Amino acid sequence: MKHLLVIAILVVASTLLVHTGLTAIGLLPEQASAQAVTIDNLLDVHFWLISFLFSLIVVTLLYSLVVFRRKKGETGEGVHIEGNTKLEIFWTMIPLFAVVFLAYIGAQSLGETRRIDPTALEVDVTSGQWYWRFEYPEYGVTTDKLYLPVDRQTLLRMTSMDVIHSFWVPEFRVKQDLVPGQTTELRITPTLAGEYKVLCAELCGASHAYMEAKVYVVTQEEFDAWIIEQQSTVVLDPVQRGRQLANQYCVTCHSVDGSQKIGPSWLGLAGSEVPLEDGTTIPADTEYLRLSIVNPNLHIVEGYNANVMPAFANLLEQTEVEDLVAYIESLK
């Protein structure tokens, strides 16, 4: 009895200590969405349970090691106990109830994070190697930065142009993959104004680590002002528009200063003779540049692999391809 009491006290103390430790070391980033609150509460229940179970096992083991160790002069074996069926049933049933309870509150929390607000702001998210594109269909605005009004639910409808990517803003906690040929959904209600980052959370090839986009959570007024500003800024110069598009989609693979990246540099490309993988060469005229963008596997540049550059035919408008060609042609 004395042993049980001492162990019980030690277990309680250790549980408190471990839980304090787990919460104090800052495992979680800032809490910036309504969904994050639900998820963090669920996590905290688990932290308590982890602290308790860890303490129960480790304290009892260490206590036994120290207190029941073989004393000087003892040569015999331990007490011969083979087991205790009642005890085994006890520690099968109690965890069973605990587990069912945990799964139940887990399912509740999942439902909570998926709660639908019919007035949610809709954003279409398109991803590809290695860019994010956000489209606000209500306003006809397309950008590479995600602006979200605070305290209003946003519904993200997401798809991928090439391989699987994953939308993850750690401060919002929730995460969802973007799958080619499929539209997935994610609902977020940002609660804290500030600047965050979308990080791609599904390994998607060479530059995966750099696949990020800025997220700004702003007040509704700031959001409206931003939308109006986006709608009114129409760039007239095609080269200028081409540069913006290139910065969004292409610069992870193509440099404009002659340096080597995953694809060939664009510096001095227009008008040159391009050596191809099959041994021939081809003049880099407007038509070649256009084809290289919409159907990259048609001509493979010498020293590079097919299937590396994504086909942009579905993503880019005809005029956008022309803007890009104009931009590349300006890089003499």
Place this chain on the structure above:
Amino acid sequence: MKKFFSLGLIRGLWWEILGTAFGIGFVTLVRLLMGLPAWKAEPAVVFGALLGALFFLYGVGSLDGWLKWAAGEETPEHVDDSHLGWRRYFGASLDHKVIGIQYLALSLILMSVGGTFALIFRTELAEVQLQFLTLNQYNTLMSLHGIVMIVSILLGIAAFMNYLVPMLIGARDMAFPRLNSFSFWIAVPAGLILLSSLFLGGFDTGWTGYPPLSARAPLGMQMFFLGVSLAGFSSILGGLNIIVSIVRLRAKGMAPFKMPIFVWAALATSLISLTATQLIGLSFQMVMLQRLFGMGFFDPAKGGNPVLFQHLFWFYSHPAVYVFVLPGLGIISELLPVFVRKPLFGYKWVAMSSIGIALVGFLVWAHHMFTSGMAEYLRVPFMYSTLLVAIPTGVKFFSWVATCSCWPGSSSSCSAASPVRPTPPSRPTCIYTTRITSSAISMTPCMAVISSRSSPPSITGIPR
């Protein structure tokens, strides 16, 4: 020198080179005859690697027995090759202890290779941006590190099971010694093919190889798929062998619940490797076929579904974690009683919990896919089943705690009052005693002790 070249391993390697060249030449010739451009790297190299592996097995001699049977020749039931000395570790020996050591050596070699990969890319991470690797090299090292470590752990597990199980059940050898040798030796070309991806463009998908990314990765990807598929044979056939040995070759009188507890762990592990490994092989081969023949299994443009791959992949790769952990837990359950000087608490429960973990482990795979875009309601049943694994796992831990503690015993010490125990145990504790009194290498089968257990076993061998 002549001795060196007659080693099975060396002959195998020569044959592998030959087979690879032959396969590459064959594909090129067929393409030429069909009027296609003769050289296409991917089919040629894949077929070459596959043939290379087969030729290796021939060269090393692990097909000898079967080839003799096919030719109608007699083979001895038991081949004693101990006169070869150390050289038998480099050939197709049929002795389970030799094969166990071979597994262990290969496992440790692969583990140091995989660990070196990790050291390289962690060094690269010491500073921001890339210093001495390219993006593709970085991803290749990271991906290979993952899979090489996994294969090495699988081989390490096989080492322990091969070495220990026949001795623990009092059998002379495994049920199928030739299959056992084959299971080991196929892992060697598998490892070589896996590592060859380093020199064939690498791959950037991580060890999970999800398409569509893996459908467009460089040629090294195919070597990854092929290497893992071949290593899979090792797991499947090794598992089969262990199960049959445990079921058929136990010493007389060793009822299932008298088996040493590690044997239960080995049984549970082997059930998983025998029945789940096919699924990772299948998923990888489907991507291989998609790449080679344009089949659209996972290509949305052709009506395929990338998420399907993840289901097939995780149906193995979740249970695989139990392949890694169950033997370890079994070893703990085996060693703990020795040092505590008491029998394992709740032997039957601990034994059954291994089987329980293995079975529940088959029902939880989609917890790796909560964000994958699979049907959303599936998250809930898979959460329930996943949490259920905690119950048999808990039984193990609680039973260990009870093994170590001593509530009904004397007030302060766990030792019985008198050094001579009044009644012998009803369930044999022979394993512990044999383990202690004899050196690990010359461990005598359990039976000897069971029969001579009229006097209480001594534990004087325990180091203080």
